[in-house]
Amino acid sequence: MDGSVPIAIGPRKDVPVDAVFVRDGHQWVRLPLSDILYIEADDNSTKVHTEGRTYLVARMMKAVVEELDDPHFERIHRSFAVNLVRVKAISDNGLHVGERWLPIGRSYRGAVLQRLRLI
Numbered sequence: 001m002d003g004s005v006p007i008a009i010g011p012r013k014d015v016p017v018d019a020v021f022v023r024d025g026h027q028w029v030r031l032p033l034s035d036i037l038y039i040e041a042d043d044n045s046t047k048v049h050t051e052g053r054t055y056l057v058a059r060m061m062k063a064v065v066e067e068l069d070d071p072h073f074e075r076i077h078r079s080f081a082v083n084l085v086r087v088k089a090i091s092d093n094g095l096h097v098g099e100r101w102l103p104i105g106r107s108y109r110g111a112v113l114q115r116l117r118l119i
Helices: 061-068 106-115
Strands: 005-007 019-024 027-032 036-042 045-050 054-057 073-077 080-083 087-091 094-097 100-103
Touching: 019 054, 036 061, 036 100, 045 061, 061 073, 073 100, 073 106, 080 094, 080 100
Parallel strands: 005 054
Antiparallel strands: 019 027, 036 045, 036 080, 045 054, 073 080, 087 094, 094 100
């Protein structure tokens, strides 16, 4: 594997809105939403990328994004959703989050650019 740690997002609804709890080995750990850079689809699971770690969630990306239910997260491609607060730069067909360039899908482009409030 690529160093990812298998986890699952907890189904709890009483968690503070600024964080989720994820399974990390034998325990659930608190993951602040502000720490998430981007989310990546990986077959039937999802990779949640932070600055220092990648968590592997045993759920489809669509379900993970819906569970986060946070206005800072936007789907930008069929395989990616980003934390808009963490976007560093935008190019013609992608954006930079952390040290990674991510593509913007054609069908998502208009909504993404509108959400980023270009002036």
